[in-house]
Amino acid sequence: MNILIINGPNLNLLGSRETNVYGDKNFETYLKELKIEHTEINFAYFQSNIEGELINCIQQESKKVDGIIINAGGYTHTSVAIGDAIGAVETPCVEVHISNVYARESYRHESRIAHRCVGVMSGFGLDVYRLAANYLVRHA
Amino acid sequence: MNILIINGPNLNLLGSRETNVYGDKNFETYLKELKIEHTEINFAYFQSNIEGELINCIQQESKKVDGIIINAGGYTHTSVAIGDAIGAVETPCVEVHISNVYARESYRHESRIAHRCVGVMSGFGLDVYRLAANYLVRHA
Amino acid sequence: MNILIINGPNLNLLGSRETNVYGDKNFETYLKELKIEHTEINFAYFQSNIEGELINCIQQESKKVDGIIINAGGYTHTSVAIGDAIGAVETPCVEVHISNVYARESYRHESRIAHRCVGVMSGFGLDVYRLAANYLVRHA
Amino acid sequence: MNILIINGPNLNLLGSRETNVYGDKNFETYLKELKIEHTEINFAYFQSNIEGELINCIQQESKKVDGIIINAGGYTHTSVAIGDAIGAVETPCVEVHISNVYARESYRHESRIAHRCVGVMSGFGLDVYRLAANYLVRHA
Amino acid sequence: MNILIINGPNLNLLGSRETNVYGDKNFETYLKELKIEHTEINFAYFQSNIEGELINCIQQESKKVDGIIINAGGYTHTSVAIGDAIGAVETPCVEVHISNVYARESYRHESRIAHRCVGVMSGFGLDVYRLAANYLVRHA
Amino acid sequence: MNILIINGPNLNLLGSRETNVYGDKNFETYLKELKIEHTEINFAYFQSNIEGELINCIQQESKKVDGIIINAGGYTHTSVAIGDAIGAVETPCVEVHISNVYARESYRHESRIAHRCVGVMSGFGLDVYRLAANYLVRHA
Amino acid sequence: MNILIINGPNLNLLGSRETNVYGDKNFETYLKELKIEHTEINFAYFQSNIEGELINCIQQESKKVDGIIINAGGYTHTSVAIGDAIGAVETPCVEVHISNVYARESYRHESRIAHRCVGVMSGFGLDVYRLAANYLVRHA
Amino acid sequence: MNILIINGPNLNLLGSRETNVYGDKNFETYLKELKIEHTEINFAYFQSNIEGELINCIQQESKKVDGIIINAGGYTHTSVAIGDAIGAVETPCVEVHISNVYARESYRHESRIAHRCVGVMSGFGLDVYRLAANYLVRHA
Amino acid sequence: MNILIINGPNLNLLGSRETNVYGDKNFETYLKELKIEHTEINFAYFQSNIEGELINCIQQESKKVDGIIINAGGYTHTSVAIGDAIGAVETPCVEVHISNVYARESYRHESRIAHRCVGVMSGFGLDVYRLAANYLVRHA
């Protein structure tokens, strides 16, 4: 089972950025723990602050994996192009957010990629990645 | 670990209603399977088509359980009162939807209860209840 | 030929409520006259002020009848859940209004159930129920 | 009993235009059947694709008839002027639509003439003309 | 001094239509009086219920006159095309309304032709035509 | 002097729910104090979380009392049907809110029942019920 | 107990202005009666049609009184500056309206000062000033 | 015949302000010419940049004159209070604008006082005052 | 190869109307040149200022040609009825505009017929007709 996690802009700062919202664990540490817990899954990981590189990644890696977990960060709310990329590939994609975006600023309530995904998970802290992987594994 | 599942209007028709959207398994069958898989969880279940009875249930049962999973159906998009009820109790609540509401009519994109919940899971079929329970168990 | 008439909130006050808008005949009297005129139709009748009971009625009675005539009153403009209930059953449903809602306050111009019905009749006084029944009988 | 039926733009194509939406019977055939069924009614009929000719017809013919049935087609959603014409004459007018406009594109949900009519019937196929005539006859 | 008065849809009904709003004098009578009072002006007059004929008139007659007074009736609020016609000719044009449109329904507050005219006069009853002519004469 | 107080959804939790917003006194205690202070008033009290039961109460009890004080809670912002019920009875009705709704979320700023009431009082804590009663007594 | 009543534009015309809406008693007469009824309160009164003078009054008089009752008239709906003035002083302020603004034109439904006040009372005729004073006295 | 002209903010700068829009004649010069031309009218004139002083003037002077011509300048688009003042007095009032506001910025298209006036004249340069006076004289 | 060009309101003024926007060549001259260049195409041409005549033309001529090029002028932005006519016939239709409508007033950005056409070409001057014909020829 191969799963690709794609993190968008500013998620490389997890653990140091607005820790009251996002917590104080960085993503690499979290991912290490996740891999230990789920040795049956082969996780690939990509992070970029550049919208088009996220699109490149979706296009180039989607065929190599059974599922994609994407946290597009701020691009979630503005990027028609990432939504188009997800719609252009056949690999099932789960949109995730660490914080509950519906309890934050109104401009975070709209997602331009959600309708192209299998589903959306918003809130649940870093555990949202494990939950999305759990879904993908069961429905592979 | 006690978890209360609350289903709102028309979810009693699961398995016969718009099966292309919601699948052909009824909720009772699903819940039986879920209990078998997760014997460590004590599931309570309540369904009603009446908005105020959902509020009654939240108020009366919340103290008896460690977490609530709520699929408020059509009331999700219109009920300030259910949102207020969730905000009035301390038990963590997860909003779930069987279908991906963001891939459906635009009036299903807005939730009036999401900002009072821990998080939202939309899509994933009936498996969304298991995923929400999974989260609640881990974070109890 | 079995037809179910469902009246929503405040329609139990017909004949005494805002008689300049709704006329001074109560619904029971009207229904008696209608039955006398149309002995070929077996009319069932349900009224409730409770949104969820209207949903219950749609769910439980729809299979027993050949057509439903629904005047959802104030819930017409706010209830996604009643619209979902109509969409969930196969019995053809006609939405009716005694007054011409398009000649009244703008918030009465939008219906959240119309798109799930066979058609809509608005205006025509109490006679709108007969007209809807007339349609259902001919297209049974 | 004299009733005038006014059909607006593109309704002259009934029977050949988008038959999945409007059916495959042309209006002349339908009207012939309707006249046979309702010999007690004297039907006049006018169709034009020109907005102002519909207004001319309303102005010139309204005094000669006991009721008007108008399907203003695409002008329903844009014509303040036709609405004004209906408001300027005293003959009761019923707005009709063959398809259920509320189940179609959102720009078909607004009518600029409905508030000047006795009532609106939307959906019910070609039978909507008979139902409107039925109302007018009873309330003449 | 040549002035062309153009009246749009339903203004041929002046004197009989909604007399509480528009008064009980028909336009022909009014125009006769106006001509008697202002023998120094040569009035031409055109009325049509057809939007395109109003455009034809503007195009064909504008060069023959020193000014145009236009009451486009219901087309005022919807017709980009009439606004374009006024913008396409060089003759100064005054938009007039018999009733004060700003004290009526909100959809009468917007004019799609006003920005192409020299100015707008709304209200003042039938006298609005004399006032517009008065302006055109002085600024010829 | 008979006054009916109607409390809507979640107001049964007063004293325990979001005490920073609503205070820590429950409504029963408050009502007891109010009755002691105003022995000249005969208070009836009804609370329900069910929208339709609030309507039932308005319909059935309005004739027995000289005035109604209604705090419709979350239904204030969504219920056309409760507004219709108030408009359908003749007993004067005062809309009240414990917190100042205009200083809270924007969705609490709109009331769908206010235009059917004698007036609105928003803010003033639990004392708002006494103030509304004071008004009703003086204007009985 | 010192209470300042501030009346905004056109409230000096009370008793002669639109008496069907505002009644036929002028404010000075009403205030005299109010003082006789409530000798325990020392009422100060200020009226101006000038927005900035209302602000001056709030700034200069607020420290001398225990509470302010403000009816900002037409400025209620447009004045950020008066709202800022209320927010800038510590004296509790009650917004009042003689008529029920929610039953009038939609532009009267929005208040730009309500969120800076303790609460709002709308409707209740001139008695609204007594009710606001009653609240301020009890909570001084 | 007594007519009061009220000019609002920045109209004291006529002749020097944005002369491409408003022309290069100041209002005093214009008024002198107007008085010479219309000796049968007794013109009173008031200008202020202060919104409330315009209201004061309407209230205090309206009974002394047969008609009011008001150019409220920038307050036209924002002042509910001036609209209320016009509605509170019985003297007929004509709203005028020197430039055609509908051919300028969109925020100049809305008037908050027009619905309280007899009518509106927009455009026509300074001559708009003479035209408004002409109307008032004829309809005194 | 038969192609029908349909021009809407005011396009008969090409060459004299707003020449800075539309150029100074009239359409007849242009069409003559186009025919000389493309002798393989049989061009039919229709122009009218009347909305309904454009619809008549679409209905009556569509079967005789292999493609339609339509410049609906001002009706582009307002006519549901023309859009319906295009949708009702099977001949492929290309919407064209001489000027780039997206660089002009915002009300010219919306087309009510574009979604019923094969495609849209906006800008390119009169050459847009040749380009549309070029497309139709290649894809006949």
Next chain:
Amino acid sequence: MNILIINGPNLNLLGSRETNVYGDKNFETYLKELKIEHTEINFAYFQSNIEGELINCIQQESKKVDGIIINAGGYTHTSVAIGDAIGAVETPCVEVHISNVYARESYRHESRIAHRCVGVMSGFGLDVYRLAANYLVRHA
């Protein structure tokens, strides 16, 4: 070098009003310090809570100075008339705000005067006046 600083409503309360937002220094103290630091500039200062007096000041003083710094306070967001006054004079004007209005309530994000100014500075505390003066001096 002469610079006029104009402060609008409630800015006379600086130092005592909402000190968490605006700081605890009053403007007179600040201005004294500013004059000491910039002896090459001759500062004039005007404050008023009255919108029209701000306009009077702009009109009367603008010719005497080389630049204007205006903090229109709450009128920033509502006053077309102040914007018009700035547009009517030739002296360059800088709009300033002590707090960053874009980080506050959404109704503070719109300025009705900004487009008539040379530029806008928002945020930076009281230092914003010095920065604006700095700009004006360099570009005199």
Next chain:
Amino acid sequence: MNILIINGPNLNLLGSRETNVYGDKNFETYLKELKIEHTEINFAYFQSNIEGELINCIQQESKKVDGIIINAGGYTHTSVAIGDAIGAVETPCVEVHISNVYARESYRHESRIAHRCVGVMSGFGLDVYRLAANYLVRHA
């Protein structure tokens, strides 16, 4: 004649992505055919999924070519920055879309770059590139 074709995000997937919308030919194949057909044109080609690289390309290559054909894909609807880049260079630019965007989701109807281009072509399949080139060649 030098023409630069710029393709934005996901257009590198042409031929494999949503073939029902975009067809099954990849762009390289198409371009080869186009070059064979139009040997008089020297085509340069650039594709990137990165918004800023599209801007880089416009800036760096525009001076080397006689015209640009840009299909900005999903960035069409969101990118002010690409629109600015087109506006910043002098080379004429044609916006193209393979599918008819006006017949798709509403968020594809708005273009943030169209007003900076010579014109827009939407629909026409891959042939849209040839048509745009055809225009550029003729108007070079």
Next chain:
Amino acid sequence: MNILIINGPNLNLLGSRETNVYGDKNFETYLKELKIEHTEINFAYFQSNIEGELINCIQQESKKVDGIIINAGGYTHTSVAIGDAIGAVETPCVEVHISNVYARESYRHESRIAHRCVGVMSGFGLDVYRLAANYLVRHA
């Protein structure tokens, strides 16, 4: 004192791009002059047309400097992600614009990064960078 200047898309074209809006000096020349004038400041400079590289720069360089001056160009109005990056770092950031964005197209009036900055300066030409630096130096 270390200050980082970040320029977004198309600002590398300063001096050649739309010189009527932005002037004819390129940024490198300006920066050289600024460094000569302010030798006490150590300026770092970064420009990119790629949104994500602006984010990279903010993340990587913010800790090395005492303040950031950012002109995000067209991304100002669309980029949630850049706003998030500014919010994620602790270095004070000033948003600047060379032209007064409030006097330009309406889509330039909204900034998605302003609320995360210390303040905003819009207008003032290239001098805006010096003014922002001036602020940062004083408040370091």
